[in-house]
Amino acid sequence: MKSLRTKVDRFGVSFIERFGGFLNPLLLELKKENNQLLSFYFHGLFESSQQKELHHIDPQNNMTLKQFDDFIDYFQNHNYKFIAPEDLNSGLENGPYAMITFDDGYFNNMLAVDILNKYKVPAAIFISTRNISENKSYWWDIIYKYRAQQGVSIEKIRDEQKYLKSFKHSAIDDYILKNFGKEAFIPWSDIDRPFNTEEIKNPASTSYISIGNHTHNHAILVNYNKEEIKEELRLSNKIITELTNSNPISIAFPNGNYNQLVLEAAEEEGFQYAFTTEPDRNLLPLGNNKLTRVNRYLSKTTKIKKYGGFYRLGYTPNTLYDEAIMTASSLKKKLKIFP
Numbered sequence: 001m002k003s004l005r006t007k008v009d010r011f012g013v014s015f016i017e018r019f020g021g022f023l024n025p026l027l028l029e030l031k032k033e034n035n036q037l038l039s040f041y042f043h044g045l046f047e048s049s050q051q052k053e054l055h056h057i058d059p060q061n062n063m064t065l066k067q068f069d070d071f072i073d074y075f076q077n078h079n080y081k082f083i084a085p086e087d088l089n090s091g092l093e094n095g096p097y098a099m100i101t102f103d104d105g106y107f108n109n110m111l112a113v114d115i116l117n118k119y120k121v122p123a124a125i126f127i128s129t130r131n132i133s134e135n136k137s138y139w140w141d142i143i144y145k146y147r148a149q150q151g152v153s154i155e156k157i158r159d160e161q162k163y164l165k166s167f168k169h170s171a172i173d174d175y176i177l178k179n180f181g182k183e184a185f186i187p188w189s190d191i192d193r194p195f196n197t198e199e200i201k202n203p204a205s206t207s208y209i210s211i212g213n214h215t216h217n218h219a220i221l222v223n224y225n226k227e228e229i230k231e232e233l234r235l236s237n238k239i240i241t242e243l244t245n246s247n248p249i250s251i252a253f254p255n256g257n258y259n260q261l262v263l264e265a266a267e268e269e270g271f272q273y274a275f276t277t278e279p280d281r282n283l284l285p286l287g288n289n290k291l292t293r294v295n296r297y298l299s300k301t302t303k304i305k306k307y308g309g310f311y312r313l314g315y316t317p318n319t320l321y322d323e324a325i326m327t328a329s330s331l332k333k334k335l336k337i338f339p
């Protein structure tokens with residue numbers, strides 16, 4: 001269908017791509033959002049933009065505190081109620097709802113606590129337990145830190161990270177060891193370090209944070225067989241349960257990768273919610289499968305207004321354009337009745 005579009009249509013679509021943000025106030029008036037849950041995933045937080053310049057962590061997708069604060073403020077002002085994964089079981093009605101999740105388990109997530117308390121908003125942190133119990137730096141940060149120091153271009157760094165994602169954790173560890181030495185696993189500062197076990201026990205004595213499973217070794221699960229997948233999930237849940245006295249019912253797949261085998265393994269291990277990285281809204285009510293997949297949007301490090309994007313209403317530039325044309329022609333018809 002796309003190839004059949006006329007020049008005018010293509011212009012319309014690209015116009016919406018560029019300027020669609022301006023249409024939002026209008027769209028939001030017309031569209032009901034209350035039957036949806038928007039789930040977002042974050043990674044690290046920077047105290048300030050200057051902290052980014054230290055290159056202690058791969059800055060990709062990491063937000064500043066100010067951006068995080070704006071994010072919550074924006075959605076609360078648009079009548080979104082923030083919920084935790086645990087709330088999914090209580091049957092959601094009368095949304096719209098939003099959810100904040102952090103992947104990996106960076107200590108810098110603690111920077112969010114004051115803001116969560118201020119807005120009375122919960123967040124879930126999906127942790128990779130081996131990094132936490134061994135105070136082990138995340139491998140993609142190691143690649144970033146050392147390569148950036150060597151003056152390697154960001155494109156080459158991304159290629160190297162991407163290449164490593166096709167391996168099991170043991171092969172990635174061997175690669176790090178061989179290329180950067182044992183000390184590379186030691187974090188550089190509070191900016192790149194994972195939480196420690198004491199901190200996971202009681203994250204800043206706030207009830208607004210809950211802990212979920214992100215495997216033991218940050219294992220990209222599609223690289224493993226079923227028994228290995230289960231072992232990753234079990235080990236992580238065992239440690240989290242020991243530390244927090246509660247057994248996680250949610251898993252976020254590392255790097256967002258999963259297949260049928262991964263879903264089966266997660267379901268058989270008793271998980272109820274699998275958080276993906278498919279950028280889409282979740283229509284309510286959620287399905288009542290044993291294991292429910294929850295779509296998540298990647299948090300944006302650009303202007304907060306982008307969150308108001310048409311994507312949050314389930315549109316793409318193409319479908320939004322089609323609807324605009326249809327609305328315009330039906331309006332025209334109506335106007336003819338009252339000339």
Ligand SMILES: [Zn+2]
Nearest residue numbers: 103104254255
């Ligand atoms: Zn991760």
